[in-house]
Amino acid sequence: MTVSGFISQILQLAIALLLAPLLLGWVNQCRAWLQNKSAPSLLLPYRTIRKLFNKDAVVAENASPVFRIMPYVVFSAMALAAAIVPSLATDLPFGRAADAIALVGLFALARVFIALAAMDLGTAFGSMGARREMFIGFLAEPALLMVLFTASLISGSTLLPTIVETINQRDLAIYPSLAFAGVAFTMVSLAENARIPIDNPATHLELTMIHEAMILEYSARHLALIEWASALKLFNYSCIGLALFMPFGIAQGSADASAILGATPVLIVKLAVGGLALALIETLSAKMRIFRAPEFLGTAFLLAVLGMLVNLLLGS
Amino acid sequence: MTGIPLWAQLINLLAALLLLLAFAMLAQRRVLTLINLFAAQGFALACSTAIVAWATDQAHLYGSAALTLILKVALLPWLLHRLVRKLDVRWDVEGLLNIPTTMLVGIVLVVFAFNLAAPIEQLASTITRSTLGIAMASVMLAFLMMITRRKAIPQVIGFLAMENGLFFAATSATYGMPMVVELGIALDILVAMLILGVFFFQIREQFDSLDLKHLEKLKEGE
Numbered sequence: 178m179t180v181s182g183f184i185s186q187i188l189q190l191a192i193a194l195l196l197a198p199l200l201l202g203w204v205n206q207c208r209a210w211l212q213n214k215s216a217p218s219l220l221l222p223y224r225t226i227r228k229l230f231n232k233d234a235v236v237a238e239n240a241s242p243v244f245r246i247m248p249y250v251v252f253s254a255m256a257l258a259a260a261i262v263p264s265l266a267t268d269l270p271f272g273r274a275a276d277a278i279a280l281v282g283l284f285a286l287a288r289v290f291i292a293l294a295a296m297d298l299g300t301a302f303g304s305m306g307a308r309r310e311m312f313i314g315f316l317a318e319p320a321l322l323m324v325l326f327t328a329s330l331i332s333g334s335t336l337l338p339t340i341v342e343t344i345n346q347r348d349l350a351i352y353p354s355l356a357f358a359g360v361a362f363t364m365v366s367l368a369e370n371a372r373i374p375i376d377n378p379a380t381h382l383e384l385t386m387i388h389e390a391m392i393l394e395y396s397a398r399h400l401a402l403i404e405w406a407s408a409l410k411l412f413n414y415s416c417i418g419l420a421l422f423m424p425f426g427i428a429q430g431s432a433d434a435s436a437i438l439g440a441t442p443v444l445i446v447k448l449a450v451g452g453l454a455l456a457l458i459e460t461l462s463a464k465m466r467i468f469r470a471p472e473f474l475g476t477a478f479l480l481a482v483l484g485m486l487v488n489l490l491l492g493s
Numbered sequence: 494m495t496g497i498p499l500w501a502q503l504i505n506l507l508a509a510l511l512l513l514l515a516f517a518m519l520a521q522r523r524v525l526t527l528i529n530l531f532a533a534q535g536f537a538l539a540c541s542t543a544i545v546a547w548a549t550d551q552a553h554l555y556g557s558a559a560l561t562l563i564l565k566v567a568l569l570p571w572l573l574h575r576l577v578r579k580l581d582v583r584w585d586v587e588g589l590l591n592i593p594t595t596m597l598v599g600i601v602l603v604v605f606a607f608n609l610a611a612p613i614e615q616l617a618s619t620i621t622r623s624t625l626g627i628a629m630a631s632v633m634l635a636f637l638m639m640i641t642r643r644k645a646i647p648q649v650i651g652f653l654a655m656e657n658g659l660f661f662a663a664t665s666a667t668y669g670m671p672m673v674v675e676l677g678i679a680l681d682i683l684v685a686m687l688i689l690g691v692f693f694f695q696i697r698e699q700f701d702s703l704d705l706k707h708l709e710k711l712k713e714g715e
Contacts, residue, residue: 353509
């Protein structure tokens with residue numbers, strides 16, 4: 178690992194950490210506009226995180242160490258994922274350290290810890306949310322893996338940087354299989370990030386909530402880390418999507434600090450468009466009953482498998 | 494992928510879209526959306542036929558593209574919409590199997606169709622032959638839809654969608670059928686649609702519902 182590569186890696190991670198709450202704020206703002214509400218400030222997620230860091234943490238008496246370490250584990254997992262995903266450059270030291278499958282495993286690790294911590298205190302809401310989260314997770318993960326396999330079939334590698342480089346180097350061609358995979362990936366991302374057809378991110382006390390139910394017992398710095406981690410998760414998923422389906426403008430070859438800074442505005446534009454699309458999807462659809470979730474994610478799985486089959490049939 | 498001309502890529506894309514729409518129809522619960530999906534499938538079919546016509550310089554394919562456009566995108570959906578309005582049947586469609594199971598059966602059918610089409614593709618000499626598997630798959634998916642739906646209108650849409658698949662198979666394997674055959678089929682479909690429309694009214698008058706399971710009874714009052 179060279180020094181410049183190390184600096185670039187740190188830079189990408191820092192940009193990811195800083196941009197993630199901004200993306201969340203942007204999505205919330207777009208959604209408010211689309212729903213004719215007065216929009217919250219773009220910087221609201223930053224303020225929430227700062228406010229939470231300044232408060233005193235309260236932890237239940239019977240909480241086990243799992244409950245205490247969960248925010249740190251989840252945050253580190255998401256930060257590590259942000260370092261691995263080639264959001265700004267392909268030639269980074271961490272990029273080759275883990276392939277797409279390991280990345281899915283990393284997300285699964287975070288999920289397991291959230292669920293364990295939610296069940297730790299034995300509250301009704303927590304264990305219900307944990308059960309639902311694992312239920313969604315076990316349906317979403319196969320679909321996500323299938324999407325990644327479709328992309329790897331085209332480039333012959335499961336390493337995300339290699340996929341980005343291969344798709345970028347080819348002539349511009351239409352890949353029907355990638356279209357299938359793209360739709361499937363969108364559906365999986367909506368489910369994984371607790372977005373509207375599966376979960377409603379805007380509620381704090383409802384019987385139907387999933388993500389919010391699990392983190393109900395957290396406060397102060399723990400909650401701040403969890404909020405930041407879920408913003409990072411959204412950012413990571415968006416960047417994986419961009420890397421697979423719109424890999425243009427990602428710095429290739431030499432990845433020094435200037436290349437990273439050059440790729441940042443492109444990424445911001447792409448994320449802005451993606452965030453607007455997400456807000457649009459959330460505005461146009463209604464939240465599903467939890468029992469409809471298998472159908473939704475089953476469709477995502479089916480589309481991803483279809484993408485693979487079409488890829489094998491048409492060779493494109 | 495490099496080396497394949499743009500129009501072939503477009504046909505591949507439209508073929509994939511056709512398959513996607515076939516699955517969407519399989520999963521759709523509402524009758525009105527089902528009709529719109531059918532119209533969209535017809536549109537994709539017309540586009541791909543027109544592209545094949547342009548790429549291979551076959552004038553009669555323009556004719557079939559136009560026929561598809563008029564019949565399957567405009568006329569039949571309009572007739573179906575009118576039927577739904579007149580019969581006042583905007584209920585959700587209920588299937589015999591639940592949707593995820595149907596989808597899984599659909600995937601198996603797609604794999605089967607792709608394997609079935611593989612040897613035939615070797616024989617065909619057209620450039621679009623690789624889409625034959627997709628055409629077979631959409632025929633089978635439409636067939637599956639006819640089997641799993643209980644009400645009359647979705648079954649008819651399944652029948653029409655099956656014809657879409659057959660038409661696409663003909664275009665991809667042999668650059669379309671002779672014009673006379675195509676006109677005959679088009680007329681058949683139209684007449685079938687009209688007769689089935691009359692049937693719907695008769696069925697409803699008799700049983701107060703369009704559920705075809707009533708037709709399975711031989712005697713009244715059971």
